[in-house]
Amino acid sequence: MPLYNLFVGPALRLLDAEIAHDIAIGALKRGLVPAAPSFEDEVLRVALWGLEFPNPIGVAAGFDKNAEAVDARLGLGFMEVGSVTPRPQPGNPKPRLFRLPADGAVINRLGFNNHGHAVVAGRIKRRRQRIILGVNLGRNKDSVDAVEDYRLGVEAFAGLADYLVINVSSPNTPGLRELQGRDQLGGLLETVLAARDSAARKPPLLLKIAPDLHEADMADIAQVALDAGVDGLIATNTTVARPDTLSDSNRAQAGGLSGRPLFEPSTRVLSEMYRLTGGRLTLVGVGGVASGADAYAKIRAGASLVQLYTALIYHGPELVERIKRDLAERLRGDGFASVTDAVGADHR
Ligand SMILES: Cc1cc2nc3c(=O)[nH]c(=O)nc-3n(C[C@H](O)[C@H](O)[C@H](O)COP(=O)(O)O)c2cc1C
Numbered sequence: 001m002p003l004y005n006l007f008v009g010p011a012l013r014l015l016d017a018e019i020a021h022d023i024a025i026g027a028l029k030r031g032l033v034p035a036a037p038s039f040e041d042e043v044l045r046v047a048l049w050g051l052e053f054p055n056p057i058g059v060a061a062g063f064d065k066n067a068e069a070v071d072a073r074l075g076l077g078f079m080e081v082g083s084v085t086p087r088p089q090p091g092n093p094k095p096r097l098f099r100l101p102a103d104g105a106v107i108n109r110l111g112f113n114n115h116g117h118a119v120v121a122g123r124i125k126r127r128r129q130r131i132i133l134g135v136n137l138g139r140n141k142d143s144v145d146a147v148e149d150y151r152l153g154v155e156a157f158a159g160l161a162d163y164l165v166i167n168v169s170s171p172n173t174p175g176l177r178e179l180q181g182r183d184q185l186g187g188l189l190e191t192v193l194a195a196r197d198s199a200a201r202k203p204p205l206l207l208k209i210a211p212d213l214h215e216a217d218m219a220d221i222a223q224v225a226l227d228a229g230v231d232g233l234i235a236t237n238t239t240v241a242r243p244d245t246l247s248d249s250n251r252a253q254a255g256g257l258s259g260r261p262l263f264e265p266s267t268r269v270l271s272e273m274y275r276l277t278g279g280r281l282t283l284v285g286v287g288g289v290a291s292g293a294d295a296y297a298k299i300r301a302g303a304s305l306v307q308l309y310t311a312l313i314y315h316g317p318e319l320v321e322r323i324k325r326d327l328a329e330r331l332r333g334d335g336f337a338s339v340t341d342a343v344g345a346d347h348r
Helices: 003-013 017-029 117-126 146-157 176-180 182-197 215-228 260-276 292-301 310-315 318-333
Strands: 046-048 051-053 057-059 078-084 097-100 105-108 132-137 163-167 205-209 232-235 256-259 282-286 305-308
Touching (some): 017 097, 017 310, 078 163, 117 132, 117 146, 132 146, 146 163, 146 182, 182 205, 182 215, 205 215, 215 260, 232 260, 256 260, 256 310, 260 282, 260 292, 282 292, 292 318, 305 310, 310 318
Parallel strands (some): 057 078, 057 305, 078 132, 132 163, 163 205, 205 232, 232 282, 282 305
Antiparallel strands (some): 046 051, 097 105
């Protein structure tokens, strides 16, 4: 029964967006959300970085910032927690999360509210479920040395995470996105990769980029990422742009826009990064995914894995199973034996 669509979703949408989110995480944490009847299909399996993903659909960073719901069973192929900063911090004043139902979108200016490295690491250590888990790293708002914050993140989580993400693309921490510039990015990646390489466990390290990049920025990032030797890119974070098509009264709120209006610009950046790296870098596609068709389009544009967040707010956890079934059907329908065979198909 579509429990979420009929009852839970409408009830949650009567509440302030952040309170609704906290209730959802609380329910997942306490095991109150029934386990999804996980659909498995070998066409959905993805082997990457020595990991076996049962399917390519993961939840994006920001959904479970503090690793409280890592034991929830939603049928996902992987989860990404964070962004987490070295010290706990409260984030921006509330309200700071806004729904734009008319546009299938959300605007957030949370500003990396999170419990900090030590608490999040403790929760990951105590988890019972062995789902593939990424840890997304950020910097404290008041830190004087951003690079050192990311290095500390690698040190804290290399032994616990299946992959690490350097997030230099959130729009709500002043100065953060400047780390995407050629010179700063080169130095940052050199430091974090050295930290990763000197750790006992060496998880793959990915860079998460913004959708608001010019052609020259994208070419620089592609070159720097390839030269430094990162293991992948996540494209993209939320956008500071406000497309003309937005009609919801919340459209003028400051912050990062996600959901349906982000699908097209984020897929464009994903596709461009695939082209610029000649398919040599593993890409994770995120932004506006709300259906199997959307996930398939990200894969064809160059993504080996796909993430989503905003569509879960509107459609609930049941969406994950629908996407997986539909994606499997589309892959078979086009004659692909696996997700990997379809990666970048639009470029051939
Ligand atoms: C409320 C909210 C909080 C987010 N927090 C983070 C974060 O802490 N770190 C991060 O890298 N991305 C964060 N994101 C961005 C998402 O991971 C994702 O890149 C973006 O929302 C696009 O995907 P979507 O359209 O499926 O939501 C956040 C997004 C939302 C909506």
